[in-house]
Amino acid sequence: MGAHGKLGFILLASPLVLWLSLLIIIPHIDLFILSLQEKIGVRQYQTSFANYMTFFSEPLYLRTFLRTAFMSIVATVLTLLIAFPISYYIAKIARGRLQSILFLMCLVPFWVSELVRTFGWMILLRETGIFSNFLQWSGIVSGPVEFLYNDAAMMVGLIYTSMLFMVVPLVTTLESLDDSMIEAGYDLGGNGYNVLREIIIPHAMPGIVSGSIVVFMLSLGNYLTPIMLGGKDSLWFTEMIYSQFIVRFNWELGAAFGFLLLGLSSLIVWGALKLSGQTLEKTMG
Amino acid sequence: MTITKGIAAITLIAASTTAANAETLRLLTWGGYAPDAVVEKFTAETGIEVEVTKSNNEEMVAKLRATGGGGFDLAQPSQDRIAGAQEEFEIYKPIDLSKIDTSLFITSMLEATKSNTMLGEDVYGVPHVWGTSGLVVNTAMAGDVKDYTDLCNEAYAGKVSYRLKRPTLIGFAFSMGLDPFAAYRDPEEYKKIIDAVEEKLISCKGNVKAYWSGGDELMGLLRSGEVVASMAWDTGGWKLNSEDENITFVAPTSGALGWIDTFALPRKTKAEDAAYKWINFVMQPEIAAMITAEAGNFTASLGADAYADDALKARFQASFPPEAIDNINWYPTVPAGLEEMEGAALDRVKASN
Numbered sequence: 001m002g003a004h005g006k007l008g009f010i011l012l013a014s015p016l017v018l019w020l021s022l023l024i025i026i027p028h029i030d031l032f033i034l035s036l037q038e039k040i041g042v043r044q045y046q047t048s049f050a051n052y053m054t055f056f057s058e059p060l061y062l063r064t065f066l067r068t069a070f071m072s073i074v075a076t077v078l079t080l081l082i083a084f085p086i087s088y089y090i091a092k093i094a095r096g097r098l099q100s101i102l103f104l105m106c107l108v109p110f111w112v113s114e115l116v117r118t119f120g121w122m123i124l125l126r127e128t129g130i131f132s133n134f135l136q137w138s139g140i141v142s143g144p145v146e147f148l149y150n151d152a153a154m155m156v157g158l159i160y161t162s163m164l165f166m167v168v169p170l171v172t173t174l175e176s177l178d179d180s181m182i183e184a185g186y187d188l189g190g191n192g193y194n195v196l197r198e199i200i201i202p203h204a205m206p207g208i209v210s211g212s213i214v215v216f217m218l219s220l221g222n223y224l225t226p227i228m229l230g231g232k233d234s235l236w237f238t239e240m241i242y243s244q245f246i247v248r249f250n251w252e253l254g255a256a257f258g259f260l261l262l263g264l265s266s267l268i269v270w271g272a273l274k275l276s277g278q279t280l281e282k283t284m285g
Numbered sequence: 286m287t288i289t290k291g292i293a294a295i296t297l298i299a300a301s302t303t304a305a306n307a308e309t310l311r312l313l314t315w316g317g318y319a320p321d322a323v324v325e326k327f328t329a330e331t332g333i334e335v336e337v338t339k340s341n342n343e344e345m346v347a348k349l350r351a352t353g354g355g356g357f358d359l360a361q362p363s364q365d366r367i368a369g370a371q372e373e374f375e376i377y378k379p380i381d382l383s384k385i386d387t388s389l390f391i392t393s394m395l396e397a398t399k400s401n402t403m404l405g406e407d408v409y410g411v412p413h414v415w416g417t418s419g420l421v422v423n424t425a426m427a428g429d430v431k432d433y434t435d436l437c438n439e440a441y442a443g444k445v446s447y448r449l450k451r452p453t454l455i456g457f458a459f460s461m462g463l464d465p466f467a468a469y470r471d472p473e474e475y476k477k478i479i480d481a482v483e484e485k486l487i488s489c490k491g492n493v494k495a496y497w498s499g500g501d502e503l504m505g506l507l508r509s510g511e512v513v514a515s516m517a518w519d520t521g522g523w524k525l526n527s528e529d530e531n532i533t534f535v536a537p538t539s540g541a542l543g544w545i546d547t548f549a550l551p552r553k554t555k556a557e558d559a560a561y562k563w564i565n566f567v568m569q570p571e572i573a574a575m576i577t578a579e580a581g582n583f584t585a586s587l588g589a590d591a592y593a594d595d596a597l598k599a600r601f602q603a604s605f606p607p608e609a610i611d612n613i614n615w616y617p618t619v620p621a622g623l624e625e626m627e628g629a630a631l632d633r634v635k636a637s638n
Contacts, residue, residue: 042373042621042622043372043373058629060632127511146494146511148495149494227498232490232493232494232495232496232635233636235632235635235636240632245347246343247343247450247624247628248624248628249343249370249373249374250624250625
């Protein structure tokens with residue numbers, strides 16, 4: 001490589017390196033050091049793992065994390081179940097203009113901000129909202145019904161928020177599946193179930209895995225939806241990190257929670273990959 | 286060599302931009318405390334531009350902590366959030382009282398704020414806007430809610446709301462006959478009070494429709510009738526009262542909680558003179574009345590009442606008969622460390638079933 005090639009490489013790589021180091025690596029090192037500070041008095045700190053121990057010794061924090069992780073996994077599975085038929089229809093059955101229109105329709109809700117979308121759900125679901133009023137008007141129920149402020153409402157919000165991130169990778173992988181493979185499957189005597197299990201799902205696996213990872217991480221890191229739709233029992237782990245930093249001025253514990261979230265969620269993704277016999281390399285490409 | 290030159294160049298550019306903006310006052314405040322009309326008047330009179338950032342107590346302290354007291358030239362935390370935060374994070378700068386026209390202030394309020402925001406020999410805050418928090422009640426549907434603990438009355442199951450923040454803990458403690466402010470300096474005694482309140486809030490959880498987190502959310506709940514009684518600020522109640530005469534602010538029998546928002550200088554303030562000019566400007570009675578009209582709360586400005594709106598005065602007098610004013614529990618300064626204890630209790634309440 002000549003001097004010019006080297007200069008070119010440096011110029012091309014510098015935005016990425018700057019981005020990674022300034023916005024991700026350096027703040028994380030700083031946060032990690034912060035998370036190891038134990039407060040022992042006013043303006044007095046010592047280095048220890050006390051903040052991490054707090055997470056494991058106070059059942060509330062561990063329970064909140066497990067609940068958040070469990071709900072995120074449920075949201076991911078439900079998103080996959082809903083998104084798969086939609087993606088299959090868009091990729092394989094719809095043709096030409098219809099295909100683009102359907103794809104666009106999945107995209108349109110993302111042109112408005114997440115806050116506005118969540119408010120939309122609140123208008124629909126609240127006690128004096130549209131669903132409740134419609135049910136009363138049609139005579140199905142006699143009094144107002146509250147749909148908001150429970151886990152189901154929160155789940156609806158989470159799935160709605162992350163749907164696109166499942167549909168896009170699924171459509172991409174399904175489109176690359178040659179139609180003749182499906183036809184061959186039927187020619188060889190397979191029924192719909194066999195073809196789905198033996199041909200379509202194995203082919204779509206990279207899309208399923210990458211979509212699931214993205215949706216899981218987005219749900220786990222979501223802050224707005226659980227707070228606005230979830231109601232009084234819905235303590236979400238990100239909410240705890242926020243309140244440690246902003247409300248309680250306890251940055252040290254907040255930073256420790258942040259690292260635990262990073263570590264534990266990576267562990268869950270790794271475990272899921274192992275369980276399903278997939279690797280990250282295969283998924284990427 | 287080139288790198289050092291580059292850094293030097295960047296620093297120069299940065300320095301020159303700050304120099305060009307020297308006549309800007311970066312104000313960290315609450316919604317309604319710096320109305321556009323007041324800002325325009327100030328700029329016309331002094332030539333200083335004002336950059337307003339709206340926030341709340343916790344965010345103000347967190348923002349100033351993140352920068353070591355930089356990024357803003359004047360902040361407006363409540364008076365109980367100054368001495369403790371200063372002791373812990375060193376984010377404020379002492380106020381030079383000789384640069385403030387003290388004749389513009391109501392003397393008793395100025396003296397109370399000075400002693401509450403004092404650390405060592407230095408004063409860190411002067412009062413601006415004051416108000417209370419208590420109950421906002423739909424009197425047609427929940428007329429017998431008179432105190433915080435009445436929110437746990439079974440008759441209103443699923444129809445009450447409050448915030449999961451420290452005012453709720455303090456309010457319930459007073460309502461249960463305890464005195465949290467007296468226990469501020471005794472962590473063990475305070476822990477007992479917080480534990481008792483935590484138990485009460487957990488047993489009361491079934492009554493709560495949702496824990497509100499923003500003013501607009503609460504307004505929506507009360508306006509639609511989904512919630513009939515809630516803990517809230519006085520101005521929220523009065524605003525709803527102007528729309529629906531059944532809903533109003535009620536000072537609880539155990540006493541409304543009184544707060545004073547102050548002016549405090551961040552440690553790295555870059556426009557100290559502009560900050561003093563702003564304080565002396567907005568404390569003039571006519572200007573203070575403009576802020577009262579926008580924020581809904583009264584100020585510590587002497588004589589501003591004469592300019593205040595009659596409807597607002599009437600609402601204030603209806604919610605606060607003279608004995609209710611004497612009954613207000615004013616927040617003393619929060620000692621460092623109590624918030625962690627309260628935070629853990631609030632987390633447990635939220636996570637309980």
